[in-house]
Amino acid sequence: MRDLRQLVSHMTIQEKLAQLSQLSGEAWNGGKLMGIRYGVTLDPALVRMAGSLLGASGAKTVRDIQTEHLKTHRHGIPLLFMTDVIHGYRTIFPSPLGMACSFDPAMVRESARIAALEASVSGLQVTFSPMADLVRDARWGRVVESTGEDPWLNALYARAFVEGYQNAPLDAGGVLACCVKHFAGYGAAEAGRDYNTTEIGDYQLRDSYLPAYRAALDAGARMVMTAFNALNGVPCTGNRWLFTDLLRGEWGFDGVAITDCTAVYELVNHGFCADNADAAAATLNAGVDIEMVSDTFFTHGERLLAEGRITMEAVDSAVLRVLRLKDEMGLFDNPYGHADEASEAALHLCPAHRETARALARRSMVLLKNDGGTLPIRDGETFAVLGPYADSRHMLDIWHCEGREEECVSLAEALAGRDGVTVLPCCPVNADGTSPAVPDAALDALLVKAAACDKLVLALGEHPSMSAEAGSRACLDLPEPQMRLLRKACVLGKPVAVVVFSGRPLALTEAHGLAQALLQAWFPGTEGGNALADLLLGRASPSGRLTMSFPHSVGQLPLYYNHLPTGRPKHGRNDPERFRSRYIDAPNEPLYPFGYGLTYASFAYGGVTLSASVMAAGETITASASVTNTGTVAAIEVVQLYLRDMAGSYARPVRMLKGFDAVTLAAGETREVRFTVDADMLKYHTPTGYQAEAGGFIAFIGPDAATENGAVFTLLG
Numbered sequence: 001m002r003d004l005r006q007l008v009s010h011m012t013i014q015e016k017l018a019q020l021s022q023l024s025g026e027a028w029n030g031g032k033l034m035g036i037r038y039g040v041t042l043d044p045a046l047v048r049m050a051g052s053l054l055g056a057s058g059a060k061t062v063r064d065i066q067t068e069h070l071k072t073h074r075h076g077i078p079l080l081f082m083t084d085v086i087h088g089y090r091t092i093f094p095s096p097l098g099m100a101c102s103f104d105p106a107m108v109r110e111s112a113r114i115a116a117l118e119a120s121v122s123g124l125q126v127t128f129s130p131m132a133d134l135v136r137d138a139r140w141g142r143v144v145e146s147t148g149e150d151p152w153l154n155a156l157y158a159r160a161f162v163e164g165y166q167n168a169p170l171d172a173g174g175v176l177a178c179c180v181k182h183f184a185g186y187g188a189a190e191a192g193r194d195y196n197t198t199e200i201g202d203y204q205l206r207d208s209y210l211p212a213y214r215a216a217l218d219a220g221a222r223m224v225m226t227a228f229n230a231l232n233g234v235p236c237t238g239n240r241w242l243f244t245d246l247l248r249g250e251w252g253f254d255g256v257a258i259t260d261c262t263a264v265y266e267l268v269n270h271g272f273c274a275d276n277a278d279a280a281a282a283t284l285n286a287g288v289d290i291e292m293v294s295d296t297f298f299t300h301g302e303r304l305l306a307e308g309r310i311t312m313e314a315v316d317s318a319v320l321r322v323l324r325l326k327d328e329m330g331l332f333d334n335p336y337g338h339a340d341e342a343s344e345a346a347l348h349l350c351p352a353h354r355e356t357a358r359a360l361a362r363r364s365m366v367l368l369k370n371d372g373g374t375l376p377i378r379d380g381e382t383f384a385v386l387g388p389y390a391d392s393r394h395m396l397d398i399w400h401c402e403g404r405e406e407e408c409v410s411l412a413e414a415l416a417g418r419d420g421v422t423v424l425p426c427c428p429v430n431a432d433g434t435s436p437a438v439p440d441a442a443l444d445a446l447l448v449k450a451a452a453c454d455k456l457v458l459a460l461g462e463h464p465s466m467s468a469e470a471g472s473r474a475c476l477d478l479p480e481p482q483m484r485l486l487r488k489a490c491v492l493g494k495p496v497a498v499v500v501f502s503g504r505p506l507a508l509t510e511a512h513g514l515a516q517a518l519l520q521a522w523f524p525g526t527e528g529g530n531a532l533a534d535l536l537l538g539r540a541s542p543s544g545r546l547t548m549s550f551p552h553s554v555g556q557l558p559l560y561y562n563h564l565p566t567g568r569p570k571h572g573r574n575d576p577e578r579f580r581s582r583y584i585d586a587p588n589e590p591l592y593p594f595g596y597g598l599t600y601a602s603f604a605y606g607g608v609t610l611s612a613s614v615m616a617a618g619e620t621i622t623a624s625a626s627v628t629n630t631g632t633v634a635a636i637e638v639v640q641l642y643l644r645d646m647a648g649s650y651a652r653p654v655r656m657l658k659g660f661d662a663v664t665l666a667a668g669e670t671r672e673v674r675f676t677v678d679a680d681m682l683k684y685h686t687p688t689g690y691q692a693e694a695g696g697f698i699a700f701i702g703p704d705a706a707t708e709n710g711a712v713f714t715l716l717g
């Protein structure tokens with residue numbers, strides 16, 4: 001074992017503070033800051049001694065930087081290389097929100113393993129993933145990076161990501177250490193506006209927001225990133241309760257905590273710190289170790305120590321945690337990690353990785369509507385593909401790491417070998433989210449050509465830049481030129497299928513009313529076009545299920561299925577009573593609920609049967625329902641188990657997903673799908689601890705969160 005404490009004891013204050021500083025690759029090269037203090041010149045000593053770099057990757061680049069760095073570092077402490085490998089490194093999988101709709105954690109784990117393999121040969125050691133933020137408001141652009149609105153499912157996916165990235169000891173090849181983010185509650189940004197403040201009560205925080213971060217840590221994530229937001233008045237980056245009391249104290253986390261990008265400087269803007277020195281002290285004293293892309297520790301640390309505003313003990317502990325991570329990654333013995341150009345050439349975008357990307361993209365797409373069997377397009381049918389995504393390689397969201405648009409397969413390319421396809425690109429969206437007006441005459445001319453086909457496929461949506469960080473939107477409609485195209489297309493009298501590319505649930509109410517079919521494609525990644533063609537042409541049936549509710553209108557947001565009950569619930573869609581918790585101008589229900597998604601088959605559910613109607617402490621019961629494929633093709637049905645706790649010390653959500661089983665059923669096949677219900681599923685953070693409370697419950701089994709197919713049982717005290 002390397003004696004890291006001894007190493008720390010030989011380091012100067014500046015050397016220690018530099019270990020706690022992360023520079024961008026750009027800053028390392030140019031000596032200047034990026035982010036909100038873009039262009040500010042850095043102390044050359046900090047550049048020389050910095051502990052880690054953000055965003056520098058590629059085997060040759062990393063080897064060169066590390067070689068240069070080690071030439072001058074007095075103790076030979078290697079740099080750590082970190083970046084945002086969010087859903088693939090060079091081979092890009094669907095955006096996390098899309099991946100989550102696969103309801104297939106094993107596939108998600110495999111995507112993370114592949115991402116780690118490609119990234120590790122390019123010299124990276126740490127990924128800023130998974131993003132375990134719970135999201136309830138589709139206005140927030142970063143919903144694209146999340147796995148959705150369900151705490152239990154998010155926890156399952158957080159674990160799957162960590163297991164995929166950290167699939168072997170950290171010094172082995174093909175592994176990335178994980179940094180779970182953004183701690184905590186970033187997804188609750190008020191009004192869906194990025195970087196905005198959050199108010200989350202203790203019950204909601206513990207029961208809904210924290211479980212997914214915790215799951216990532218329980219799975220072994222080595223790092224935690226602070227969130228930009230203030231949580232109940234205290235910015236997360238300087239939040240001692242969050243990082244010291246909860247994370248390190250109550251949860252026993254002993255890994256590395258890092259700020260988000262420039263978040264230390266932002267403590268001043270938050271009105272929480274008077275100046276950058278104050279912000280450095282608040283961050284270190286909160287229990288955070290590394291500042292990302294800022295220089296406050298290095299610039300002010302020595303003075304803060306002299307003034308007793310931070311302690312050497314706290315600095316040493318932080319440095320030790322950083323050095324331990326470097327040691328665990330094997331960098332002291334092999335500072336280049338697994339960076340290797342020959343392996344990059346062999347592994348990046350190799351056929352096996354592309355095949356997994358295609359399979360996962362297929363599983364991520366959600367069929368929202370399919371009247372009259374509009375989809376799939378059958379052999380011999382002709383069809384026109386129109387819209388901005390008809391022949392576009394905008395298949396990647398903005399977190400595409402080293403993925404390149406030119407390496408993506410567009411829909412037109414994927415359909416190229418098929419007879420009877422007419423591709424008519426139109427209505428482009430600019431990267432700033434604006435959509436140039438398209439003259440009616442131009443649309444009409446395209447539609448004349450389209451009208452000669454049996455069916456129309458409209459490939460519509462947002463530009464990738466309209467979601468992700470700083471991609472909040474107040475209006476979630478499809479761009480107006482695209483809607484005009486759709487309105488015109490729908491009067492031709494031909495079946496119209498709309499494919500929606502987006503990073504978030506859009507308000508598709510009008511499109512739903514107009515088109516015969518709707519298929520949500522998300523940003524599907526490198527193999528997006530091929531995956532889409534597989535589904536459109538019926539080579540596979542869609543099987544994705546929504547992990548975020550789709551609103552009728554923006555005014556319903558935040559919207560999520562697992563809300564707490566109200567004292568005046570609305571009884572069904574058509575309840576005429578005014579004095580209910582309702583809108584007078586919109587339904588309460590979503591356009592498409594959580595868990596929803598169609599296939600090319602259809603399924604019928606039998607009633608829920610329980611093995612017992614009473615469950616004593618320590619016992620389990622089985623809840624089951626028969627599921628029959630009443631269609632004519634085989635398909636995957638994601639059978640879902642929801643529980644409702646009828647009365648508790650705190651009011652409990654009206655539904656809580658607690659299990660699912662993705663079963664493949666042949667046409668006409670019936671299967672009895674069983675779930676074991678145990679007391680762990682009934683536990684929550686009560687006023688007196690994490691426990692199940694005796695009383696009545698309902699177990700629902702159905703195709704989505706709106707199911708009424710349930711049976712009642714009682715948990716004994």
Ligand code: NOJ
Nearest residue numbers: 054084128181260261469
């Ligand atoms: C800011 C983002 O909020 C965070 O998610 C990301 O990891 C960092 N930038 C680094 O790129």
